[in-house]
Amino acid sequence: MWEYISEHPSMTQTVGRALAPLLQPGDVVSLSGHLGAGKTLLVKAVAAGLGIDPGEVTSPTFSFIHEYASSPPLYHFDVYRLQSPDQLEDLGYEEYFYGNGITLVEWGDVVASYLPPEHLAIELVKLDEHRRELVFSGSEDVCRRLIRPLKEALDH
Ligand SMILES: Nc1ncnc2c1ncn2[C@@H]1O[C@H](COP(=O)(O)OP(=O)(O)OP(=O)(O)O)[C@@H](O)[C@H]1O
Ligand SMILES: [Mg+2]
Numbered sequence: 336m337w338e339y340i341s342e343h344p345s346m347t348q349t350v351g352r353a354l355a356p357l358l359q360p361g362d363v364v365s366l367s368g369h370l371g372a373g374k375t376l377l378v379k380a381v382a383a384g385l386g387i388d389p390g391e392v393t394s395p396t397f398s399f400i401h402e403y404a405s406s407p408p409l410y411h412f413d414v415y416r417l418q419s420p421d422q423l424e425d426l427g428y429e430e431y432f433y434g435n436g437i438t439l440v441e442w443g444d445v446v447a448s449y450l451p452p453e454h455l456a457i458e459l460v461k462l463d464e465h466r467r468e469l470v471f472s473g474s475e476d477v478c479r480r481l482i483r484p485l486k487e488a489l490d491h
Contacts, residue, residue, distance in 0.1 A: 394411075
């Protein structure tokens, strides 16, 4: 587990841009945190890091999934308005979570039982108007592949 304090939206954007090149096809990132914590802002920054115009990225609040043709493709889920977690099955979630793209899931904690065990979890905690605590956790492999390299990239 690693905790990072973001003092400003631009710091959260820096995290997303630094994370993007570390992500591999098949990686799943779960984003949790209250309304306005910064989940979509972080997704936009990862998207920008993958070469997607962040202005094109909007939260799939009603459609649940947006797909972007980056390389690898980006699948952006927002499951806040799911009736229940098992509605994910109707959306064909396996093709995304176990596919060859990168999947980012806003409110991933709501569908925790459907997430692959190897996912990266990022919890965003609102400290005050401009400050957020970002808590990164995952398996030993996720720590080695994603969390430690991210920390190193941000330390520089
Ligand atoms: N340090 C920070 N990191 C991220 N966002 C911040 C920070 N400080 C302020 N903000 C602001 O918080 C808001 C985060 O909005 P965003 O839509 O990303 O939240 P969200 O977690 O996706 O919310 P929702 O649950 O409604 O989808 C933005 O207006 C952003 O400018
Ligand atoms: Mg959002």
